[in-house]
Amino acid sequence: MTVPKPPASPRTGRAVTMADVAAQVGVSKMTVSRALNRSGSSGRSTSEALRQRILAACEQMGYVIDQTARTFSSQRSGFVAALIPSLNNSNFSETTQGLTAAVEASGLQLLLGYTDYRVDTEERLVTAMLSRRPEGVVLTGGSHTTATRSRLQAAGIPVVETWDLPAAPIGHTVGFSNAEATAALVRHLHAKGYRHIAFIGGTSNRDTRGADRRRGYSEAMRALGLLHGTPEGRIISFGQPPITMAQGGEALLQLVRQWPEVDAVVCVSDLSAFGVLAECQRQGWAVPGRIAIAGFGDFEVARTCHPRITTVAVDCAGIGRAAGELLLRAIDAARAGARLPAETVLIPFSIMQREST
Amino acid sequence: MTVPKPPASPRTGRAVTMADVAAQVGVSKMTVSRALNRSGSSGRSTSEALRQRILAACEQMGYVIDQTARTFSSQRSGFVAALIPSLNNSNFSETTQGLTAAVEASGLQLLLGYTDYRVDTEERLVTAMLSRRPEGVVLTGGSHTTATRSRLQAAGIPVVETWDLPAAPIGHTVGFSNAEATAALVRHLHAKGYRHIAFIGGTSNRDTRGADRRRGYSEAMRALGLLHGTPEGRIISFGQPPITMAQGGEALLQLVRQWPEVDAVVCVSDLSAFGVLAECQRQGWAVPGRIAIAGFGDFEVARTCHPRITTVAVDCAGIGRAAGELLLRAIDAARAGARLPAETVLIPFSIMQREST
DNA sequence: CTGTTAGCGCTTTCAT
DNA sequence: ATGAAAGCGCTAACAG
Secondary structure, three states, X not given: OOOOXXXXXXXXXXXXXXXXXXXXXXXXXXXXXXXXXXXXXXXXXXXXXXXXXXXXXXXXXXOOOOHHHHHHHHOOOOEEEXXXXXXXXXXXXXXHHHHHHHHHOOOOEEEEXXXXXXXXXXXXXXXXXXXXXXXXXXXXXXXXXXXXXXXXXXXXXXXXXXXXXXXXXXXXXXEOOHHHHHHHHHHHHHHOXXXXXXXXXXXXXOOHHHHHHHHHHHHHHHHOOOOOOOOOXXXXXXXXXXXXXXXXXXXXXXXXXXXXXXXXXXXXXXXHHHHHHHHHHHHOOOOOOOOEEEOXXXXXXXXXXXXXXXXXXXXXXHHHHHHHHHHHHHXXXXXXXXXXXXXXXXXXXXXXXXXXX | OOOOOOOOOOOOOOOOOHHHHHHHHOOOHHHHHHHHHOOOOOOOOOOHHHHHHHHHHHHHHOOXXXXXXXXXXXXXXXXXXXXXXXXXXXXXXXXXXXXXXXXXXXXXXXXXEEOOOOHHHHHHHXXXXXXXXXXXEEEEOOOOOHHHHHHHHHHOOXXXXXXXXXXXXXXXXXXXXXXXXXXXXXXXXXXXXXXXXXEEEOOOOOOHHHHHHHHHHHHHHHHOOOOOOOOOOEEEEOOOOOOOHHHHHHHHHHHHHHOOOOOEEEEOOHHHHHHHHHHHHHHOOOOOOOOEEEOOOOOHXXXXXXXXXXXXXXXXXXXXXXXXXXXXXXXXXXXXXXXXXOOEEEOOEEEEOOOOO
């Protein structure tokens, strides 16, 4: 008589399968599967008593369902991929928290990747994520490689772009106009009486939201007749985006050398704005007496420092929540075989007037 | 004769499988699989000419391998899970970058989750991640629920705990003693002549690294004979960890009311230390004249603000790199059927003396 | 409410 | 260097 030999390479970990649990409880695999996947209170399922026995057996045996097999069999991965530029930014952190709350409420898992503000890293991540068959993808920003776009399109799953209003969205959009928000900030400074307004940002367009903000600055300056012979305005570009606090300070020194008459500076983010403030303090320049400072993003540092920094506040968590809800509706539609028509959700922003201007 | 009926729910995406490609080329699935997975130049594989034909067919038919099926069949998910407490912390961000670099070099993907500094959230995430069969797990900190510990142990995969030196590690460890680092900071302040040193931190032990730092403060104060009748030292606990910049400022006011003689304050992190600094500036208290300030973590804000804040610098990226390399060695061992004995990697820290003390 | 029967698409193993 | 057979652990579909 032949004896089945044990698996060639002994599994290092547990080997408890659904069949083991079923045998232990004395039911079929299917019953265990149903007990574990009981969907809603009304869906067809096992009796509650049996279900509790099964759950107890799973716990006691240390059984954890194999999502890999489940995904493979059901063609549903049960996860959503979110790509964020940085792991050190309170704006994206809050957006991700909003997204997590919205997505996990429906039983989907959120798997994160970070792009380091690079579209080629984003492309690699999108490819890697897609090979695991996410049910939806959330991207930050509206600028991507053509390969990223076409792969997402070919995947045929819902996509939401956030923090931007791309001209040609891949799918859905949740965001605001970075250019318009910055222009509003410039108009605010103009209304407060500032006439020699400068802009500090990074050297490239790698951070496309930063580039949009610079464009918004230039357009507002032109509209207000404040260009004073400069082609785009008094712009200092310093450092690879996202520029650091310290680079903001260095840019300020360069700015004052080049245009001593400057009386206000708009920074691409609160981080560089804080660097400008610290450098002013080092130089003994009064803020806002000698120079007024405005930032972008309403980071914690901007509302804590002394003086507090005027900035643009965005409902970051709201972006995440809206993106999550939109994605869930799109996924539900997809599961039902339909397709949700592309939607755009506009998120409001507001100017936070503080002591620095 | 019976005709196989078409799949009940039409697949939304592509339906090209490896078998389709094999049929097109006129070989077996196995040959296609080998051509796609050709590992190294020396490994057994198909002839190069055939391989090119197969690759061309894949391209032409738009075939993309199904990682889900591949993972299921090979029992290798090709990813590693990393859990970090926050998406808004430059320390963990740098650690993650180091980890990414180390892990992706070997073809594994890094999937992130964030715990919000909560062990119960960590437990949920660990369970969710384990169900996708990661080949390894990296945790932040050494404090976890018993369920987290037992599930990880039961999974039988390599685990690395970082940023801490737990008394009873789950598996491998890469970190340093938060208590010892804070004690070194206290001794440094003592050597500079400060005698009335206080500590500002959060209200609970949710952030266990914060609790370790508070303990290190108390032990150093006791050893130096600076307790002055207080049981543990001059400790202000304010806010749920991780405490914010603003909470640091509020804690300072409470501190000065309670112990007006205080001449130096050690903060649980640079963020609260910066809040203390800003509040001092608001109150018109000279730093370090009236009160000296020290933080922890060498965050960007601490080396940018004016005056710059004395802090403890840790090689964050080094933690990530070491954790990644350790994990890879452990995974290689596991794939070979062996088990890497538990290792501990000590990461150095250093006191950054700056203008605030 | 529960069980049975067939796979999901790929890789492992063993032949050739 | 290539092929054939046998699953990996789970769920869809249908039957009771």
